[in-house]
Amino acid sequence: xxxxxxxxxxxxxxxxxxxxxxxxxxxxxxxxxxxxxxxxxxxxxxxxxxxxxxxxxxxxxxxxxxxxxxxxxxxxxxxxxxxxxxxxxxxxxxxxxxxxxxxxxxxxxxxxxxxxxxxxxxxxxxxxxxxxx
Numbered sequence: 001x002x003x004x005x006x007x008x009x010x011x012x013x014x015x016x017x018x019x020x021x022x023x024x025x026x027x028x029x030x031x032x033x034x035x036x037x038x039x040x041x042x043x044x045x046x047x048x049x050x051x052x053x054x055x056x057x058x059x060x061x062x063x064x065x066x067x068x069x070x071x072x073x074x075x076x077x078x079x080x081x082x083x084x085x086x087x088x089x090x091x092x093x094x095x096x097x098x099x100x101x102x103x104x105x106x107x108x109x110x111x112x113x114x115x116x117x118x119x120x121x122x123x124x125x126x127x128x129x130x131x132x133x
Contacts, residue, residue: 007059007114014060016107017077021051023100024080027087047083051076059118070118081108 025047029040055064056073068076081104088100 007117009060009114013110013114016103016110020081020084020100020104020107021047023088023103024084027091027100028083031087031090047080051080056118059114070115073118074115077111078108 025044028043028047032043033040053065054068054072054076055066056070057064057067059070059073085097085101085104088097092100
């Protein structure tokens with residue numbers, strides 16, 4: 001994949017997104033372990049596994065296993081942010097939960113150029129295999 005085919009994703013834009021993912025990976029199992037260890041393990045597997053397996057071609061620098069459309073890829077990213085905020089509110093003091101929410105909103109705002117690219121024709125819709133158009 002050439003540089004022209006890749007999404008506009010810089011370190012400044014991707015770092016907050018990764019921080020939100022990391023909070024979701026830690027906070028969700030932490031919030032669930034009091035209810036069920038199995039739920040906590042499932043949360044980790046889903047939160048890390050699903051975005052690792054499913055993604056839009058060119059949207060991230062790493063390769064993907066199963067290609068999905070832009071709306072699905074964006075929804076997966078938004079779901080991680082929602083999980084991070086909800087879990088933070090459930091288990092951490094209010095200032096920490098507010099900080100997580102601020103980072104999640106900031107990460108979402110920084111993703112707009114990438115999301116627009118993903119949703120555009122240039123973003124790959126016309127280059128995808130027929131089964132995911």
